[in-house]
Amino acid sequence: MDRKKVMFTGGGGAAAEAIRRLWADRYDLYFADADVGAIDASIPESARVAIPFARDPSFVPTMIETVRRLDIDVLVPGVDEELSPLAEARDAFAPCLVLGPPADFVAAHLDKRVSMDLLHRAGLTAPQTVPLSAATSLSAPFVAKPRSGRGSRGVAVLATADHIPAYLTLNGFAAENVIAQERIVGQEFTVFVAVDAAGVLRAVAPVKVLIKRGITIAAEIDPDPVVIDYVKRFHAAYPTPGIYNVQLMLRDGVAYPFEINPRVSTTFCLVIATGYDPIADFARTDERPMFVPRQRHTLRRNWFNNIGVQ
Missing domain, CATH: 3.30.470.20 (ATP-grasp fold, B domain)
Known part of the structure; x- marks a missing residue:
């Protein structure tokens, strides 16, 4: 029986070399990244795959061509910006399985304000989360973060709402794209x-x-x-x-x-x-x-x- 071929995007991330060590005997593994040079040197060049950034119009067509060329069975997305386009195009990848949630779940939870609203709506505990303009409704200090983002980028604990202008200037954010969240x-x-x-x-x-x-x-x-x-x-x-x-x-x-x-x-x-x-x-x-x-x-x-x- 042929071993399945599995490709991870975000292959330049911290987990790639460990995934290869742990699963090298189980699957034929490939690691894709827009910066292929960031992929760990322990991974053979034949398993490193260069792909466009998710914002590039060629991203989805290139990903489809890549999984077909390499005969990939399972694609595991690992980068936030790639999640929505891959989820929306998952049928075009068949028979390759895109191992991630469907597009509606992805869209809802990539937006951190919508995501927290959904938790509250279901009666589940979650930090109080409001638009940055309503930050004074929270106890200080509070957390400021982009509505979408990853890797703790732009996440800061603000001691008071008076620090908001400096936070926005420092990060280059528009206030409408930022949320304030209760600090737990x-x-x-x-x-x-x-x-x-x-x-x-x-x-x-x-x-x-x-x-x-x-x-x-x-x-x-x-x-x-x-x-x-x-x-x-x-x-x-x-x-x-x-x-x-x-x-x-x-x-x-x-x-x-x-x-x-x-x-x-x-x-x-x-x-x-x-x-x-x-x-x-x-x-x-x-x-x-x-x-x-x-x-x-x-x-x-x-x-x-x-x-x-x-």
Whole structure:
């Protein structure tokens, strides 16, 4: 039986080399990035794929041509800007599976204000989130962040609403594109969620964040029951096939998601280190218990300097 070919976008990200180490014996892996030079040197050149930026009009046609040329079976998007165009064009990629949520779920949760409104509408706990112009309705300090964005870019804790003009000037943002969010201080979790093609919740893997610098630097698996229960209730309210990530704070036994990311996160490598395989699980139809990792796998990222001669 031929091994499946799997391509990850955002291949220059922190998790790529670990994914290859963990899955090299399971899948034929490819890593795509608009900056192909950012892909880890441990990944063979034959597995590195240059693609356009998502904003380029040629992005979707090029991605379709690429998956057909390489005979890719599963495409795993990992960059926010790519999610909507890939989700909207998923039928054109067939028979290649685009392993992400459908376009409506992606659009809703890429907009952080809409995303938080949906949580409140379902009666789920979430930080109070308002337009930046209404920031004075929140207790200070509060969090200012773009309505869309990733990697903590433009996210800042403002001590008072008087700091808003300086924040906007420093980041070059228009006020209407920024939200203010209640600041929840607690233990941060980044939670991997897998749902099969029929909409059955197959896996919840809570990862406790220990050190974060834009991306998670150190973390450990922690199957906290409050976190798992929250994801189950979120899924019951908004069931969707695919894989996604929930970022939340746990404070006084209550979960407060501050972002729902409709893609894999950089801690995906820690999840697959547990032995869980969301690609194999997506097409399963058998009844079995939802996967929750029990061993406390840990992650610690360090720098490695690749020095060469041109």
